[in-house]
Amino acid sequence: MRSITWRISLLSPLKKTTLSLALTSTLCMTAIAGDLQELKAMSLEELANLEVSIVGKQPSKLADTAAAVFVITSEDIRRSTATRLPELLRMVPGLNVARLDAAEWAISARGFNNLYANKLLVMIDGRSVYAPMFSGTHWEAQDVLLEDIERIEVIRGPGAATWGANAVNGVINVITKSAMETRSTLATGLIGNEQRGVWLRQGGESAETGAYRVYAKYYDRDPFTQPNGSPNDDEWSGYRGGFRGDWELHNSASITLQGDAYQEDADQPELSGGNLLGRWEQPRLHGGRDVIQIYYDRTNGELENIGVEHLDTLDLDYQHELAQMGTHALSVGLSYRLLRSDFTAASQNIIRNPVRTSELFSGFIQDEIELVPDQVSLTLGTKIEHNDFSGIEIQPSARLNWQVQPQTNLWGSISRAVRTPSRGEHDLILGIPAGESMGLPIINQLAGDPGLDSETLIAYELGLRAQPMTTLGLDLALFYNDYDQLATLEPQSDIVIEADQITTRTLHGNNMQGATWGLELALDWRPQDGWRLQAAYSYLKMKLELDPVSQSPLADTAEYESPRHQLSLHSAFDLNANSELDVWGYYADYPPENETSAYFNLDIRLARRFDKHFTLELVGRNLLDPHHSEFGISPFADTTQQVDREVFLKLIWRN
Amino acid sequence: MIFACQHTRTSDYRRMLGSGLLVLLAIWLMSANTVLAGRPPAETEVKAVYVYNFASFVSWPADSTGAANSPFQICSLGENPVTELLTQVVEGEKVHGRPMEFHFIESSADAAPCQILFLATSDQLLITQTLQAVQTLPVLTVCEQAGFAQRGGHIELRLRGSRIHPIINRQSVDRSKLRISAKLYRLATVLDGLESTKP
Numbered sequence: 001m002r003s004i005t006w007r008i009s010l011l012s013p014l015k016k017t018t019l020s021l022a023l024t025s026t027l028c029m030t031a032i033a034g035d036l037q038e039l040k041a042m043s044l045e046e047l048a049n050l051e052v053s054i055v056g057k058q059p060s061k062l063a064d065t066a067a068a069v070f071v072i073t074s075e076d077i078r079r080s081t082a083t084r085l086p087e088l089l090r091m092v093p094g095l096n097v098a099r100l101d102a103a104e105w106a107i108s109a110r111g112f113n114n115l116y117a118n119k120l121l122v123m124i125d126g127r128s129v130y131a132p133m134f135s136g137t138h139w140e141a142q143d144v145l146l147e148d149i150e151r152i153e154v155i156r157g158p159g160a161a162t163w164g165a166n167a168v169n170g171v172i173n174v175i176t177k178s179a180m181e182t183r184s185t186l187a188t189g190l191i192g193n194e195q196r197g198v199w200l201r202q203g204g205e206s207a208e209t210g211a212y213r214v215y216a217k218y219y220d221r222d223p224f225t226q227p228n229g230s231p232n233d234d235e236w237s238g239y240r241g242g243f244r245g246d247w248e249l250h251n252s253a254s255i256t257l258q259g260d261a262y263q264e265d266a267d268q269p270e271l272s273g274g275n276l277l278g279r280w281e282q283p284r285l286h287g288g289r290d291v292i293q294i295y296y297d298r299t300n301g302e303l304e305n306i307g308v309e310h311l312d313t314l315d316l317d318y319q320h321e322l323a324q325m326g327t328h329a330l331s332v333g334l335s336y337r338l339l340r341s342d343f344t345a346a347s348q349n350i351i352r353n354p355v356r357t358s359e360l361f362s363g364f365i366q367d368e369i370e371l372v373p374d375q376v377s378l379t380l381g382t383k384i385e386h387n388d389f390s391g392i393e394i395q396p397s398a399r400l401n402w403q404v405q406p407q408t409n410l411w412g413s414i415s416r417a418v419r420t421p422s423r424g425e426h427d428l429i430l431g432i433p434a435g436e437s438m439g440l441p442i443i444n445q446l447a448g449d450p451g452l453d454s455e456t457l458i459a460y461e462l463g464l465r466a467q468p469m470t471t472l473g474l475d476l477a478l479f480y481n482d483y484d485q486l487a488t489l490e491p492q493s494d495i496v497i498e499a500d501q502i503t504t505r506t507l508h509g510n511n512m513q514g515a516t517w518g519l520e521l522a523l524d525w526r527p528q529d530g531w532r533l534q535a536a537y538s539y540l541k542m543k544l545e546l547d548p549v550s551q552s553p554l555a556d557t558a559e560y561e562s563p564r565h566q567l568s569l570h571s572a573f574d575l576n577a578n579s580e581l582d583v584w585g586y587y588a589d590y591p592p593e594n595e596t597s598a599y600f601n602l603d604i605r606l607a608r609r610f611d612k613h614f615t616l617e618l619v620g621r622n623l624l625d626p627h628h629s630e631f632g633i634s635p636f637a638d639t640t641q642q643v644d645r646e647v648f649l650k651l652i653w654r655n
Numbered sequence: 656m657i658f659a660c661q662h663t664r665t666s667d668y669r670r671m672l673g674s675g676l677l678v679l680l681a682i683w684l685m686s687a688n689t690v691l692a693g694r695p696p697a698e699t700e701v702k703a704v705y706v707y708n709f710a711s712f713v714s715w716p717a718d719s720t721g722a723a724n725s726p727f728q729i730c731s732l733g734e735n736p737v738t739e740l741l742t743q744v745v746e747g748e749k750v751h752g753r754p755m756e757f758h759f760i761e762s763s764a765d766a767a768p769c770q771i772l773f774l775a776t777s778d779q780l781l782i783t784q785t786l787q788a789v790q791t792l793p794v795l796t797v798c799e800q801a802g803f804a805q806r807g808g809h810i811e812l813r814l815r816g817s818r819i820h821p822i823i824n825r826q827s828v829d830r831s832k833l834r835i836s837a838k839l840y841r842l843a844t845v846l847d848g849l850e851s852t853k854p
Contacts, residue, residue: 052697052819
């Protein structure tokens with residue numbers, strides 16, 4: 001709905017610029033001296049005509065943000081072994097990224113992870129990509145050219161004060177590069193023993209003050225291996241294309257227009273769709289800013305055994321940042337979203353209201369108050385929304401930020417967030433095969449309930465950002481999440497026996513509560529020039545309990561479905577001026593009740609740049625085990641698939 | 656199933672060959688080679704050199720610059736990647752026979768002795784206050800923030816496309832009794848309408 005960049009700058013528009021935190025600082029450029037002399041020797045005309053390489057947007061403001069933020073930079077992306085978006089997210093502390101099969105991932109922050117993990121809000125360039133039918137995200141359908149990502153901002157914890165409901169445990173915003181930065185040709189070919197792909201991007205200038213790019217991509221991958229060794233049937237192929245244009249107007253305003261269309265065939269599900277987005281941004285005098293955004297999205301999804309949905313979304317967003325008045329900096333926003341879901345249920349299911357149109361009205365207001373100039377600021381905000389599933393929801397938050405020293409920041413926050421019921425939880429009645437008895441099939445009817453309530457969260461967070469040495473950056477976040485009205489499945493005791501089947505019933509309920517707590521630590525260390533080490537560690541403990549009335553069998557599983565410990569490591573080493581060696585390690589350890597054994601992944605990337613245009617990468621993934629599984633039995637998958645060891649070659653040609 | 660029968664020696668050799676090729680490829684990729692040809696300059700470098708150039712293309716009123724040999728002062732309020740380069744850029748340089756110096760100032764009250772003031776901050780309130788404090792002083796104000804020239808700053812260094820483009824507020828320049836060379840005006844976007852710096 002709204003991009004985090006606006007939020008980041010809102011959270012501290014008034015701090016004096018300080019040196020950016022080492023977490024994303026640029027390496028010392030010792031080669032500069034010679035170049036500066038050349039530049040000084042140029043005439044003014046030559047200087048004005050020079051094309052420059054653009055320094056990325058400053059993450060320096062992150063140092064002042066009172067939230068657990070992690071930014072994946074385009075450099076992190078370039079040096080990773082990922083070929084799809086979800087694979088990039090492993091390096092973020094607090095995120096659990098588990099691969100279920102060739103095309104499906106379970107991703108969540110701070111617990112509650114499963115295929116339809118519903119407590120995370122995911123956006124691409126301010127466009128929400130979560131599927132309202134399940135409140136989850138179809139990661140197979142979310143893809144961007146990784147080389148054209150400017151950064152990915154991940155905020156763990158409720159971002160509810162300025163994003164939609166469902167940003168309960170976190171927000172992920174993928175921000176692509178402005179067309180100004182991609183005014184060239186990029187061609188990539190990927191070939192390996194498990195996956196292949198080819199993608200092309202062409203950019204150029206437009207109308208003197210603007211730029212555009214267009215891209216096309218084809219990708220496919222082999223199925224994973226089942227525990228018994230034979231291949232699964234989850235092979236996956238997809239293609240997509242799109243464009244983006246950015247123009248600057250004479251009065252400092254800027255316009256963006258972008259769109260994509262895609263088709264992803266992952267056996268289950270099959271997804272296709274497209275979107276179109278426009279944004280107009282106008283900085284005002286004295287530091288204020290107006291942003292208007294409108295987008296249309298169409299998603300077609302065919303899920304085996306569930307149904308086919310055609311979803312149209314129209315979203316209008318307005319946001320205004322007021323310049324600082326005294327010690328206050330106010331921002332407000334209004335948003336309207338229209339959704340039209342056209343669902344055809346599979347034969348064993350029933351949908352109430354096959355075609356349902358719903359509206360979402362929301363607004364937010366936020367004030368950042370400087371209690372002690374340049375040192376302590378308090379941000380108070382709230383979001384109010386009205387939706388067709390749970391009525392009015394209010395999500396306030398309070399955040400305090402204390403800049404103890406120029407490079408040391410302490411912050412704390414208390415927020416309330418809600419996860420509104422999904423259309424599936426309200427309208428869908430699923431017929432789930434549950435075995436046999438007396439020669440008749442048993443069908444368990446899982447019935448949606450329009451009376452279902454939202455899940456609620458009160459989150460308490462504390463964090464520290466510091467730079468103990470110029471080459472070492474540290475980011476620590478602690479949290480305690482207090483949940484109530486968590487969704488449960490309540491098996492009913494009545495049984496209906498008919499001539500051809502036995503029917504049991506299960507209802508949705510809100511009969512679970514509990515707490516989760518943990519810590520996340522990110523370290524960034526540059527021991528010497530040309531070598532950078534990054535580590536992300538998270539610890540999570542969950543304690544959930546059912547209300548006495550509940551019959552749900554699920555409380556226990558949710559408690560141990562997410563890992564207890566996770567560790568991600570990255571060593572980025574420059575072998576010489578043209579070659580790079582990246583080693584990525586990932587370790588996950590589950591609570592003892594979970595059958596998935598602890599595993600350690602190792603990925604290696606070797607890259608060599610041959611000339612101005614051509615780069616070759618050799619990548620090996622999951623190198624330590626021929627196969628391993630990353631997720632226990634999921635309620636939506638038949639069996640656990642195993643992730644295979646693989647290797648691929650990537651050829652990149654740039655102009 | 657079918658796959659079991661195919662675990663013959665041929666597939667073993669194929670796997671060995673594959674691994675061997677991968678190892679050779681890895682060694683080849685790691686070997687050193689000639690250093691790459693030059694990269695484009697960073698926007699921060701070009702901006703720093705623009706600031707250095709302004710010393711030659713702007714004239715200050717005769718009585719404002721102190722003694723004939725006193726240093727030409729470029730000051731900065733705030734720190735950012737461009738200011739990190741300014742020290743290097745002005746080192747050992749002279750303009751009109753005067754040695755160039757770069758240093759940081761703590762507040763706009765210290766701006767009077769400066770010839771050029773670079774505002775390395777995105778703090779909007781600070782920018783407004785500074786512009787007000789120096790608006791009648793012969794201090795050339797330069798900043799990267801969008802809208803700076805519109806608000807009364809002298810020169811804004813804007814990234815347009817992938818070139819650095821100066822935007823000059825002519826009326827502000829005139830009010831501060833500074834004179835900018837026609838060469839610089841020709842390259843820049845010149846704003847004639849005035850936006851007052853009153854909050």
